[in-house]
Amino acid sequence: MFVRFLIVGIGNTFIGYGLFSVFLYLSLHYTLAALLATILGVLFNFFTTGRYVFFNRDNRLIFRFISVYIVVYLFNITGLKLGEVFDINFYFSGMLLIIPLALLSFFLNKHFVFKDIR
Secondary structure: OHHHHHHHHHHHHHHHHHHHHHHHHOOOOHHHHHHHHHHHHHHHHHHHHHHHHOOOOOHHHHHHHHHHHHHHHHHHHHHHHHHHHOOOOHHHHHHHHHHHHHHHHHHHHHHHHOOOOO
């Protein structure tokens, strides 16, 4: 299951980080760039993660999924702010956060969103 999550996550990460980078390039504040990238990525991620990782097509789980990504977003902006404190540029901070946020996302999705799927 985790291997499928990583494979699907690579595509989701390209989309999410790509959107984040585009929004930074457009001079949006990093919190807004992260928020917009998260919002736009959530639906795509919900369908790919639900269907291909957890083999679940229950669209009622979207609200749990969104709550997971609210938590992931808060960790993301906290990490970006921490990077700013240490004078690390937001592009690099965003890359450094990819793996920890992916692990957090997998754990929360497995145990909160798709918990009844084994």
